[in-house]
Amino acid sequence: MDWLFFAEISLAGLATGGLYALIALGFVIVYKATRVINFAIGEIMMIAAYFFLTFAGGMQLSPWIALPLAVLGGTLLGGIVERTMIRPMLGESPISVVMVTIGLASILVGLAEIFWTADPQLLPEFLPRDPVFLGEIYLAPKIAYGFLIGATVLVLYLLYFRFSRGGVALRATASDQAAAYSMGINVRRVFNLAWVFGSLAASLAGILVAAAGGLSPQSGVIGLSVLVIVIVGGLDSILGALIAGLFVGWLETVAGAYFGGEYRMLATFAVLAVILVVRPYGLFGTHEIERL
Amino acid sequence: MRIGDAKQSYLADEALWTSTTQQVWFGLFLLALFVFPFLATPYLLYLACLVGIAVISATGLNILTGYTGLISLGQAGFMGVGGYTVAWLSLHTDLSLPPALLAGGLLSAAIGVLVGLPSLRVKGLYLAIATLAASVFLHFVFMEWTPVTGGTKGLSLRPAHIFGIPLHNDFRMYFVIMPLAVVMLLGARNLFRTRVGRAFIAIRDRDISAEVLGIPLLKYKLMSFGLSSFYAGIAGGLFAYFFRVVTPESFPLSMSIFYLAAIIVGGMGSILGGVLGAVFMTLVPELLKLLTTVVTPFYPEAPVIMSPLRGVVFGALIVAFLIFEPHGLAEIWRRIRRFFHLWPFRT
Numbered sequence: 001m002d003w004l005f006f007a008e009i010s011l012a013g014l015a016t017g018g019l020y021a022l023i024a025l026g027f028v029i030v031y032k033a034t035r036v037i038n039f040a041i042g043e044i045m046m047i048a049a050y051f052f053l054t055f056a057g058g059m060q061l062s063p064w065i066a067l068p069l070a071v072l073g074g075t076l077l078g079g080i081v082e083r084t085m086i087r088p089m090l091g092e093s094p095i096s097v098v099m100v101t102i103g104l105a106s107i108l109v110g111l112a113e114i115f116w117t118a119d120p121q122l123l124p125e126f127l128p129r130d131p132v133f134l135g136e137i138y139l140a141p142k143i144a145y146g147f148l149i150g151a152t153v154l155v156l157y158l159l160y161f162r163f164s165r166g167g168v169a170l171r172a173t174a175s176d177q178a179a180a181y182s183m184g185i186n187v188r189r190v191f192n193l194a195w196v197f198g199s200l201a202a203s204l205a206g207i208l209v210a211a212a213g214g215l216s217p218q219s220g221v222i223g224l225s226v227l228v229i230v231i232v233g234g235l236d237s238i239l240g241a242l243i244a245g246l247f248v249g250w251l252e253t254v255a256g257a258y259f260g261g262e263y264r265m266l267a268t269f270a271v272l273a274v275i276l277v278v279r280p281y282g283l284f285g286t287h288e289i290e291r292l
Numbered sequence: 293m294r295i296g297d298a299k300q301s302y303l304a305d306e307a308l309w310t311s312t313t314q315q316v317w318f319g320l321f322l323l324a325l326f327v328f329p330f331l332a333t334p335y336l337l338y339l340a341c342l343v344g345i346a347v348i349s350a351t352g353l354n355i356l357t358g359y360t361g362l363i364s365l366g367q368a369g370f371m372g373v374g375g376y377t378v379a380w381l382s383l384h385t386d387l388s389l390p391p392a393l394l395a396g397g398l399l400s401a402a403i404g405v406l407v408g409l410p411s412l413r414v415k416g417l418y419l420a421i422a423t424l425a426a427s428v429f430l431h432f433v434f435m436e437w438t439p440v441t442g443g444t445k446g447l448s449l450r451p452a453h454i455f456g457i458p459l460h461n462d463f464r465m466y467f468v469i470m471p472l473a474v475v476m477l478l479g480a481r482n483l484f485r486t487r488v489g490r491a492f493i494a495i496r497d498r499d500i501s502a503e504v505l506g507i508p509l510l511k512y513k514l515m516s517f518g519l520s521s522f523y524a525g526i527a528g529g530l531f532a533y534f535f536r537v538v539t540p541e542s543f544p545l546s547m548s549i550f551y552l553a554a555i556i557v558g559g560m561g562s563i564l565g566g567v568l569g570a571v572f573m574t575l576v577p578e579l580l581k582l583l584t585t586v587v588t589p590f591y592p593e594a595p596v597i598m599s600p601l602r603g604v605v606f607g608a609l610i611v612a613f614l615i616f617e618p619h620g621l622a623e624i625w626r627r628i629r630r631f632f633h634l635w636p637f638r639t
Binding site: 085094096107112114118262265269276 | 357363410413414416417418420421422424425428429432435436549552553556597599600601602603604605606607608609610611614615618
């Protein structure tokens with residue numbers, strides 16, 4: 001067993017996991033506030049990354065202007081989706097709402113192919129390129145800086161939810177919708193806010209992931225890994241999303257490195273199956289008691 | 293105009309046919325199905341076979357999702373089990389179509405029961421994800437178990453035969469697929485007149501209440517999984533015989549989503565809905581193709597955006613139906629019928 005190799009792989013995996021955690025956070029925010037499972041999160045990431053490609057590559061803007069613009073674009077997309085597709089579905093069965101997001105995913109993939117063709121593309125370089133060493137351990141710069149940006153945003157998010165007015169409103173809505181409503185919280189705005197924040201996290205993560213691994217209309221399948229993460233961590237637990245994100249990122253990378261790429265999905269879904277059997281509500285999720 | 297719908301016995305209430313008119317129309321429909329292949333072009337015949345397969349599989353999913361309320365994203369995986377079983381049997385044995393197809397259906401049902409096991413503990417979306425996991429595992433098995441499944445290259449089948457008659461073209465396959473589809477539809481329709489089917493519906497409406505009423509949840513949920521997978525396995529087996537090749541990519545995740553979409557667009561919890569949805573969703577891409585050939589002279593770019601446009605239309609249909617017509621095509625169909633029943637009065 002080569003420990004250095006293992007450490008390098010593990011570290012790369014954890015860094016990827018950090019990005020996963022950011023995406024999972026975007027997912028959990030939407031779920032906590034609105035009880036909607038967002039199957040289209042991978043596709044929102046993909047669209048945001050294409051926005052970045054257009055701004056930075058096509059329009060030759062500086063990456064540091066293009067990045068906020070693209071994130072803004074993805075965020076707006078999330079807000080619009082909530083207003084036009086999710087809000088009319090309020091009160092419908094969860095299956096229906098999930099299917100709406102699946103339909104949305106299909107629409108977004110199709111649109112991406114129409115506007116940006118189906119060919120894989122590379123994002124313009126915007127992260128520093130010098131290799132990063134932690135002691136002896138080498139880490140690919142794209143992954144390392146992606147992780148740094150992702151982690152910073154993650155911390156900002158957590159602070160926001162803990163201390164700001166909007167964050168408190170969001171948490172109040174999550175814990176009891178009716179009570180929040182009667183306390184004067186504008187629940188509809190909170191729903192919109194949740195989608196906006198969720199899409200913001202997803203957009204940023206989408207650009208960082210695409211910067212490291214390239215971009216194609218099919219990039220949205222990463223959403224499946226995220227689905228596993230949030231189920232493992234517990235759908236309504238932010239802490240769970242963070243821990244499960246790191247863990248699944250690590251597991252995927254290690255399984256991919258030691259057994260080959262085809263085992264990546266298998267490893268994550270094996271974890272999922274075990275979790276579903278042992279703790280169906282996830283590691284940190286709320287165990288809901290059903291009453292008649 | 294028809295007035296009232298007064299039934300005087302439970303038997304009449306449960307009856308498959310409520311009027312002679314219905315029986316006559318159904319008879320005419322069967323006749324049309326029988327005559328169709330003699331008049332149709334090869335392309336239409338090919339489409340009809342595809343529709344038949346889709347109808348069987350969508351009905352299976354409807355039993356599970358529409359009637360029992362268990363969402364499944366594994367339908368394509370179950371179809372794959374049926375398809376691969378049939379393909380393997382065709383290559384290694386000399387079985388004729390019925391036993392091979394039955395074997396495919398039964399194996400698929402067994403796997404379905406296995407996948408359904410977590411359904412007592414997890415429900416709703418967690419169950420959907422569990423079935424998604426199952427389909428990922430199945431896909432992995434199709435890819436990696438090379439000695440049996442042929443790996444990424446898949447398996448090529450010899451033409452099926454039934455009672456010594458080889459089924460080597462679409463015309464002959466049609467006479468296997470269509471009758472089978474009709475029989476399986478009638479089977480599903482009848483299922484919901486029986487104790488088992490009613491138990492499924494009770495579980496869908498509220499599983500805890502159903503348990504209180506004395507319905508053993510695990511048994512009936514597993515039964516629903518088994519039945520649904522059996523339908524999927526039969527559909528998969530026909531799929532394999534029809535295309536005479538199965539690869540892991542024949543049964544992608546998008547296919548599971550396709551069937552979910554079909555029953556949503558058609559109308560969940562309605563046999564007619566499953567049929568309408570399957571027909572509609574199979575034909576929409578073909579309509580788009582037709583549209584492309586019409587538009588191309590004026591807009592030469594059309595073929596390029598054709599394939600992505602399919603995805604957009606597919607997604608837009610799902611979203612639009614869920615928002616504007618949650619009960620699907622079956623409801624539209626019912627409204628049209630009502631209009632004629634009540635004519636000259638309006639609703």
